[in-house]
Amino acid sequence: MLGRTYEGQNCSAARALEVVGERWSLLIIRDAMFKGVTRFGDFQQRLGVATNILKARLDAFVEAGLMERRHLSGHPKHFAYVLTDKGLDLQPVIMALTAWGDRWDAPDGPPVHYRHTACGDTVHLETRCAGCGEVHSATEVVTRPGAAGPGRGEPRSDRAI
Structure with missing residues (x-):
């Protein structure tokens, strides 16, 4: 979707952007996730x-397994686009972008608040260390090669992604 692929990069973020990195993509996912939108005309x-852009995005989401296309009962030519578990797993991404936008680009305050349906309290994301539970700033997080990370003889860097 970005018009460029990242085949030379072993980077999960780059691969994810190939699926959801276009400007409309996360807005479509957001509306499906938080507003219950499922129909083409409602998204539009x-x-x-x-x-044409909406059709391309929805088709790509179905192909990538983020959404399922389901026939609407009584309307054989109309479909609902329903998020799959893979699509629903983008929730923290949307919430993180929203939090960033609230902090840096919402002069009148946050336009929405995420709430827990069971108790009504605010939901927010946190970055925590699995060992000690502490992370105070972005500068305290570095990368290390994972199972599919750089092999022998390839450059390794604490900051490379």
Whole structure:
């Protein structure tokens, strides 16, 4: 979707951006996830996205396994686009982008708050160490090669992704 692939990079973030990195992608996912939008016309009306772009994004989401296309009962030519578990797993991504936008680009305050349906309290994301439970700033996080990380003879860096 980005018009460029990242085949030379062994990077999960780059691969994820190939699926959801276009400007409309996460807005479509957001509306499906938090607003219950499932129909093509409803996505188009809410977002104002061109129909050809919306069709391409929804088709790509179905192909990537983020959404399932289901026939609407009584309308054999109409479909609902429903998030799969893979699509629902993008929730923290959308919440993190929202938190960043609230902090840096919401002069009148946050336009929405995420709430827990069971108790009504605010939901937010946190970065925590699995060992000690502490992480105070982004500068305290570095990368290390994982199971599919750089092999022998390849450059290794604490900051390389």
